[in-house]
Amino acid sequence: MRKIIVLFLLYFSITIYIFAQIDTTLIGKTPPEFDIISIDDKIYQYSDFKGKIIVLNFWFPNCPPCVKEIPLLNNVVKYFENKKSDIVFLAISVEGVKEFLQKFGKRKGFLYQISYNGKEIAELFGITSYPTNIIIDKQGKVTFTSVGYRDNIKEQMIENIEKNLK
Numbered sequence: 001m002r003k004i005i006v007l008f009l010l011y012f013s014i015t016i017y018i019f020a021q022i023d024t025t026l027i028g029k030t031p032p033e034f035d036i037i038s039i040d041d042k043i044y045q046y047s048d049f050k051g052k053i054i055v056l057n058f059w060f061p062n063c064p065p066c067v068k069e070i071p072l073l074n075n076v077v078k079y080f081e082n083k084k085s086d087i088v089f090l091a092i093s094v095e096g097v098k099e100f101l102q103k104f105g106k107r108k109g110f111l112y113q114i115s116y117n118g119k120e121i122a123e124l125f126g127i128t129s130y131p132t133n134i135i136i137d138k139q140g141k142v143t144f145t146s147v148g149y150r151d152n153i154k155e156q157m158i159e160n161i162e163k164n165l166k
Helices: 002-025 066-078 098-108 117-124 155-164
Strands: 036-038 043-045 052-057 087-093 113-115 133-135 142-147
Touching: 036 117, 052 066, 052 117, 052 155, 066 087, 066 155, 087 117, 098 113, 133 155, 142 155
Parallel strands: 052 087, 087 113
Antiparallel strands: 036 043, 052 133, 133 142
16 A cells, blocks of 8 residues: 555646746747648638737647636636737647537637637647647747646736737
């Protein structure tokens, strides 16, 4: 029994360490160039969003923490309803086909623009854990990252976006 507890604690410690590394390594850096294909077949390049705050959510429908986070992320979108011209919200799914994601997005009421070519984009960013959220400021620098579900993600993201709007 003692071995199991020690192994669990070791696993838990390593997991937290890995999350912490992913969580901070992008801060202050320019993200890689990427193209997304939305579920309504629009193709966007990273450069299309120049001068805007970009909020990225890396997720997939079969990830319970990702799905649990959707209402909190929707609240962030609603909070900035009057700033839509300054902020882009992108949900980059690393799994799922377009038709399924269209139905899923409608059923869950996900307010982000949903992309279905996310696996390649996640690889560009070095993302391996989900959900992962990233905020890029108007100057093109990463100012926020979070890995894993957080009850306070809404407050953290709102605070960061408000700083970036100033």
